[in-house]
Amino acid sequence: EAGVAQSPRYKIIEKRQSVAFWCNPISGHATLYWYQQILGQGPKLLIQFQNNGVVDDSQLPKDRFSAERLKGVDSTLKIQPAKLEDSAVYLCASTPGSGGGNEQFFGPGTRLTVL
């Protein structure tokens, strides 16, 4: 079974530029998550989708971050404009069903550096 795929793996941009990350979850997984992991910290949830609907985006900085999962499969996370403090690894995870207390399968992440 293929795991969660993410691209690109690395991205370097200057502040105020825009960037987008892509995630393809495990086939059949209804719930998809985006996490931000700052160096030396644990992952922090940004947004959770179930199929193509948003379940929780309370911790997403909506003035600059946006995410979509239009067909309930792939998802994109965008930052516009980027700030220095956005430098982090952005992790995508998926889980079957409605999520809840079940194993989340993580992708390898996209390491973003904002200069």
Add this chain to the structure above:
Amino acid sequence: GENVEQHPSTLSVQEGDSAVIKCTYSDSASNYFPWYKQELGKGPQLIIDIRSNVGEKKDQRIAVTLNKTAKHFSLHITETQPEDSAVYFCAAFNNAGNMLTFGGGTRLMVKP
């Protein structure tokens, strides 16, 4: 919201020794406690989990204990091997928040 504290932040042991990582959580409604291992350049991977109706769970060299009254849970790794070297994260989940909250991580180094 939920707050998860994890200690120690770094842990160095000799190969063959045991390692213990401890976490506390704040929300008594949390009912699912997974442990993830993250190797360099990779995403976290689940190694063991425990639910609130169980006090202890073991899988070969790893075990997790949960004390609901004290709101703390621990990861125990016995007979450590160099390949156990990684960053370990505890996490807590509750249905009300529908969110997994991670601890700050423990960098485990196993010296051959």
